[in-house]
Amino acid sequence: MLSRSYGRVLYMTNQLTPDDVKRIAELAHLQLSDEETELFTRQIGDIQRYAERLQEVDTTTVEMNRDKNEPVDRRRTDQVRPSLSREDTLTNAPDGRELTDEEHSGYFRVPRVIG
Amino acid sequence: MATSKSVLDWNIIKIRDAVRSGGISAVEVCQTSLDRISAYDHIYNAMTAVFPDEALEQAAAVDRLSQSDRSDRPLLGVPVTIKDVICSRGQKTTAASRILKDFHPPYDATVVTRLKQAGAIILGKTNCDEFAMGSSTEHSAYGATKNPWNTERSPGGSSGGAAAAVAAQFTPVSIGTDTGGSIRQPAAFCGVVGLKPTYGRVSRYGLLAFASSFDQIGPLTNSVEDSALILQVLAGIDQADATSVAQPVPDYSEALTSNIRGTRIGVPRKMFEHADASIDNDILRAYDAALDIFTSAGAELVDIVLPHAAHAVPTYYLVAPAEASSNLARYDGVRYGLRASLDEADDTEKELDAMYTRTRNVGFGSEVKRRIMLGTYALSAGYYDAYYGKAQQVRSLIRLDYDNVFDGKNNTAVDVVAMPTTPTAAFKLGEHEEDPLTMYLGDIFTVSANLTGLPALSIPAGFSTEQLPIGLQLIGRAFNEDFLLKLAHVYEQATPWHDSRPVLEI
Numbered sequence: 002m003l004s005r006s007y008g009r010v011l012y013m014t015n016q017l018t019p020d021d022v023k024r025i026a027e028l029a030h031l032q033l034s035d036e037e038t039e040l041f042t043r044q045i046g047d048i049q050r051y052a053e054r055l056q057e058v059d060t061t062t063v064e065m066n067r068d069k070n071e072p073v074d075r076r077r078t079d080q081v082r083p084s085l086s087r088e089d090t091l092t093n094a095p096d097g098r099e100l101t102d103e104e105h106s107g108y109f110r111v112p113r114v115i116g
Numbered sequence: 117m118a119t120s121k122s123v124l125d126w127n128i129i130k131i132r133d134a135v136r137s138g139g140i141s142a143v144e145v146c147q148t149s150l151d152r153i154s155a156y157d158h159i160y161n162a163m164t165a166v167f168p169d170e171a172l173e174q175a176a177a178v179d180r181l182s183q184s185d186r187s188d189r190p191l192l193g194v195p196v197t198i199k200d201v202i203c204s205r206g207q208k209t210t211a212a213s214r215i216l217k218d219f220h221p222p223y224d225a226t227v228v229t230r231l232k233q234a235g236a237i238i239l240g241k242t243n244c245d246e247f248a249m250g251s252s253t254e255h256s257a258y259g260a261t262k263n264p265w266n267t268e269r270s271p272g273g274s275s276g277g278a279a280a281a282v283a284a285q286f287t288p289v290s291i292g293t294d295t296g297g298s299i300r301q302p303a304a305f306c307g308v309v310g311l312k313p314t315y316g317r318v319s320r321y322g323l324l325a326f327a328s329s330f331d332q333i334g335p336l337t338n339s340v341e342d343s344a345l346i347l348q349v350l351a352g353i354d355q356a357d358a359t360s361v362a363q364p365v366p367d368y369s370e371a372l373t374s375n376i377r378g379t380r381i382g383v384p385r386k387m388f389e390h391a392d393a394s395i396d397n398d399i400l401r402a403y404d405a406a407l408d409i410f411t412s413a414g415a416e417l418v419d420i421v422l423p424h425a426a427h428a429v430p431t432y433y434l435v436a437p438a439e440a441s442s443n444l445a446r447y448d449g450v451r452y453g454l455r456a457s458l459d460e461a462d463d464t465e466k467e468l469d470a471m472y473t474r475t476r477n478v479g480f481g482s483e484v485k486r487r488i489m490l491g492t493y494a495l496s497a498g499y500y501d502a503y504y505g506k507a508q509q510v511r512s513l514i515r516l517d518y519d520n521v522f523d524g525k526n527n528t529a530v531d532v533v534a535m536p537t538t539p540t541a542a543f544k545l546g547e548h549e550e551d552p553l554t555m556y557l558g559d560i561f562t563v564s565a566n567l568t569g570l571p572a573l574s575i576p577a578g579f580s581t582e583q584l585p586i587g588l589q590l591i592g593r594a595f596n597e598d599f600l601l602k603l604a605h606v607y608e609q610a611t612p613w614h615d616s617r618p619v620l621e622i
Contacts (some may be wrong), residue, residue, distance in 0.1 A: 012589065021493075022489070025489050025492050025493050026489065028492050029441060029476075029488050029489060029492040030445075030448065030469075030472045030473050030476050031473065031476055031477060031480070031488065031489070032473045032474070032477050032487055033485075037482075037485070041485075041486060041489055044551075044552055044553070045486070045489060045490055045493065047551075047553050048490060048552075048553055048556070049493075051430055051553060052430040052433065052434055052503065052507075054427065054429060054430060055430050055431065055434075055506050055507060055510050055515065056502070056506065057426060058424070058506075058510050058513065060506065060513070063509040063510075063512050063513060064423060064512055065505060065508035065509055065511075066245070066329070066508045066509075066510065066511050066515075066571070067361060067512035067513055067515065067516075068515065075358045077355065080243060085223065085599035087223055089222035089223075089417075090451075092220065092222060092224065093219055093220060093222070093450060093451065093452035093453070094452065095449055095450070095451075095452070095453065095454065095455030096455065109450055109451055111450055111468055111471070112458060112467035112468050112470075112471050113467050113468070114467075114468050
């Protein structure tokens with residue numbers, strides 16, 4: 002198992018800013034209103050400050066998520082097994098119900114990707 | 117309140133045996149359950165969907181089974197409700213989220229398949245916090261569920277609908293999920309038994325994932341005996357879930373013997389003094405009384421220290437949201453659920469990106485957005501080592517704390533750790549709206565079992581001065597559910613709590 006040391010990490014003293022929150026939202030494909038940005042800056046800042054206490058724990062020699070039980074290698078034989086039909090898979094497509102079989106041609110339809 | 121003659125007052129074995137012998141038909145049991153839901157759920161809002169036609173059809177099919185098929189099915193004719201994060205084929209499953217509005221899963225979760233094969237009748241889906249994120253069942257697109265003991269109180273969460281459905285006797289069992297306490301905390305708040313099995317004990321195939329290294333499926337019931345029966349059906353390896361484990365499944369009902377003499381119960385009292393716990397006196401009083409019951413039955417109390425227990429909440433609230441932010445990336449409006457329409461102002465060159473973002477904006481509620489944000493932050497470049505990495509290391513230390521108390525040398529080992537399930541009884545609806553962190557702190561006693569993967573159970577242990585239920589939690593060694601159930605059963609036999617039922621409003 003990989004052993005990595007994150008034992009000595011500096012305190013994250015820098016305050017979370019609304020710009021940070023907007024940047025995180027972008028990474029998460031979320032677009033926040035000004036109100037939400039303000040709210041999340043405060044709330045996530047609170048949680049962040051609360052979580053700072055973890056920095057007090059000495060983890061110099063500790064692995065990430067160590068489990069005393071060895072992970073089991075779960076292989077199976079390479080056999081064809083039943084899986085979802087294309088039809089079943091497409092029944093929940095967001096515009097699947099409005100489209101005929103011919104229109105979706107067995108694929109998910111998305112807005113245009115190239116201008 | 118149900119009259120004592122109601123089939124819904126019966127335990128699971130009694131229902132099953134009566135259906136098996138023809139004393140009552142599965143259709144009659146099913147109809148009684150459906151009637152109760154339609155009489156009361158407009159008050160409690162425990163259900164997100166009810167499937168009366170399909171349920172009655174299933175029940176009728178059970179009634180037509182041959183005698184030999186009947187004796188093979190351990191849950192013959194038993195009505196069951198399922199948390200709205202567990203898929204059942206063709207039946208609306210939404211995770212209480214707008215983003216999965218009208219999602220009809222094309223397959224059954226393994227637990228649903230197992231329940232059906234056991235002869236159980238699936239009546240409907242129960243309310244929960246959106247994507248199981250929350251401890252109050254207020255963060256639901258369907259609105260909050262109310263606690264059957266007091267409608268101004270939260271039933272807990274995220275399996276609040278499940279706990280309320282069992283407490284209000286809609287069905288004798290409800291299947292929930294537990295990522296940070298989501299079975300045990302609502303069980304405590306609603307006065308029912310809630311069991312989170314060991315990570316890997318029950319297949320999660322067909323569960324809408326929240327945090328994959330934590331999530332586990334388990335039962336909420338009115339008694340330990342009923343929990344044992346349900347776990348028997350749910351437990352076991354599944355080829356469709358590579359995290360399920362091949363560990364043999366013991367006979368859980370047979371394990372419910374009365375001898376606990378010599379059992380060593382770990383009491384982590386130092387943990388209760390921690391400022392974050394801010395534990396109510398009522399809870400401590402019930403806890404001490406429960407310990408007395410165990411010592412009278414011949415168990416021995418051992419003071420233990422879990423040095424990293426105080427770090428469990430921050431650890432959980434960094435790692436679980438990180439996993440959630442990754443798991444919920446799949447909800448983007450392409451393959452299922454909601455797709456937001458574009459508007460004129462959207463940049464035509466970026467229509468696809470605009471569709472993703474708009475869909476997620478409209479589809480996710482505030483708590484889910486908050487956790488996706490928190491998780492994305494914890495995983496982002498520059499912060500990963502300090503937050504996610506550090507938290508995963510502390511998680512290892514928490515696991516070691518438990519390894520040490522269970523494997524302790526020099527005769528210090530304990531068989532089980534007992535602590536309250538929650539620091540307070542059910543809080544008021546809306547109490548934590550402004551300050552999510554205060555709600556997170558309430559998870560102080562439950563998250564460790566998820567961080568470590570250990571099995572844990574909450575059992576009714578009395579009432580607060582405000583007549584709200586209190587829970588006692590038992591945490592055991594990995595795959596030691598049989599032992600936890602036995603201990604809880606002994607406690608249950610010695611106390612009246614599990615027989616108390618709320619008086620429902622009409």
